[in-house]
Amino acid sequence: MHSPRSSELEALKRRVMKLESELDSLQIGKPTRERLEVMSDVVVDSNPYSRLMALKKMGIVKNYEEIRRRTVVVVGIGGIGSTACEMMARCGIGKLIMLDYDKIELANMNRLFFCPEHVGQLKTAAAARILAKINPDVIYEPHDMDVTELAYFRRFCQILSTGGLCGQKVDLVLGCVDNYQARSSINQACLETDVPWYESGVSEDAMGGHIQLIIPGLTACFECVPPLIVASGIDESTLKREGVCAASLPTTMGVISSLLVQNSLKYLLRFGKVGFYLGYQALLDFFPSHMIHPNSECRNSWCTKRQLMCREQTERNPRLAEQFDFCAKNKLTGSDTVHHQENSYGITVEGSSCDVEEAERLPAGLNFLHPRFSAQDRQEDAFQQKGTSEDACPDWYRIESLRRQLKEL
Template identity: 50%
Template sequence: MLATIYILFLAGAQSGIFNDVGKIRTFTVAVVGVGGVGSVTAEMLTRCGIGKLLLFDYDKVELANMNRLFFQPHQAGLSKVEAAEHTLRNINPDVSFETHNYNITTMENFTHFMDRISQGGLEEGKPVDLVLSCVDNFEARMAINTACNELGQIWMESGVSENAVSGHIQLIIPGETACFACAPPLVVAANIDEKTLKREGVCAASLPTTMGVVAGLLVQNVLKYLLKFGTVSYYLGYNAMQDFFPSMAMKANPQCNDRHCRRQQEEYKKKEVEQPKVEVVEEEEEVVHEDNEWGIELVSEVTDAELQAASGTVPDLPEGITVAYTIPAEVTSGDTVEETEQSLEDLMAQMRKL
């Protein structure tokens, strides 16, 4: 059955848009936060045949989570990572899973978290290929940001707003693009203080539709990044009220509060200087006409000989009928036009009599 599932994925992907889709099995992705967005993200990656998934979460499945996708009522009470692994392994046992049921923001767990994303690749001892942040609080996002800045690990951030009708995804390349400390996405996009998102005693609204959309955008960006096709979005927002998808790219802030981010920026600048600059030779375009803005050119499909033959000699017409137009004979050197002293009015009157 597994082979059939994977063959179906290959059949859907082999459309010329991207090649070597089988390489998806060689990648490792860490998903931090297995909630409304993270669980659906993990499922999509599993169905795509990802090589290895690392799942991090400290929460348990509750019946209150049933308004979201993925989890089922009989899983209530289980840790989210345990329930997720059980479901995902049944979907595709070919994927390698590694689960960690703890809060990454504590000192001890943070150290272990850094160790796993730097050593827990498909080949043990190598780093993961991508870290996905699907958490719902500021502290966890900052912990992921700090770890990835220190390790130089590329990651993608995602989130859904408290009112459940907007969200975003963001690609963060340490030193090259803005990190989460440089410019938190919701502060930029909606003028919202990220620290207020997870307040004590306040339960954020959730819609499976919004979370499904954000998860889909996130995984689509992951596939484009890993398999190198299409354009990878640096920042893509989603506003369900107007179906608005703002997109932008944010540069790293030289005064970022994260010292590891500033260090990564310096290293990125050094790499840019060392890379040879490719000179772009601009080809001059042929100007059809200086006043012809659109470059439009009219070409006759009738040759001069064909036009002359079509005109022929002036026929012998009845009185009162004249030929509207005939091709004039070529004027050779020495030929002159007979001068006349008639006025323009006289000539016009004479023509009207014909």
């Protein structure tokens, strides 16, 4: 039996916890260091950007500091979205706008980013506080809103149109939601405002996922090739069963959010080859990649309008779609060299030449039914068929045979 004193003590403890939570909510991420106005490439332990700016020194990114002038919107601060926000913050994005309406639950603890002490808090507010301590240089703008509701949709479009650092359009939207209705809302808003966005998701069994870059008019929108549920007009809520929930693995969430942010950086900073659609099948470690072209008969009038505008631009610039292959555009010439501060061991990177086998390689996602033989393998077979003795075999044949036997072990 509890005494009145112990009951009063428990009540006081709960009161203290509530006050601490309220105080924490008022301090939107008290900075742990002074804000830095400029990204420095000086290699010192006190510089949080030295490793990021090394990408510029190595010739990977020509202008990494431009990340500070970019604005990204993340819709859905769940398993993928929260991790994506953290990666964007650590990469030094200029402004990060976060939209969600949900609160953190203990059921979310199998994912990354949030901790048990955040249970009960709004996802957007908690994320802003956590991220501000990780990188106070980023401008965080949390919004507690449901983009599927008509009352918030116009506000969402306004954010996309004027949410940039200087009041301009945002640079990119990351759709990290878990339902088709929210995806359709993001798709509609981005079509109306002409803002590119990445759609992302993880399968219900947590064994796969995907990301898809949607550029209004240039690529297929979410309604061009809709999932069966969307095309059939089925209400998603009718598919849910009592006591049954989707599986969730932090590993799969981490893979998809990493692919999402990696390709977002390539798109924002114009380097590498941007992935338009990239899938992930965890059981087979399979990564299909391709581009989904827009549907000329898309039922969304805004999509067909953007397609028409894009076709007019393509007539003036036939290689419009190739502009996102920055890897081809930014190939290093003979005069371009990669600079390193130190290279004590004289390490160099040699260029690779394309041989016949490289040229005959199948597109991503396709495999030969039977293993193929290289020219050298065919030569080895010729020696074996002629009954050539081991002593008569050339040195490369014996060495390659030993290598193959080692690999089989």
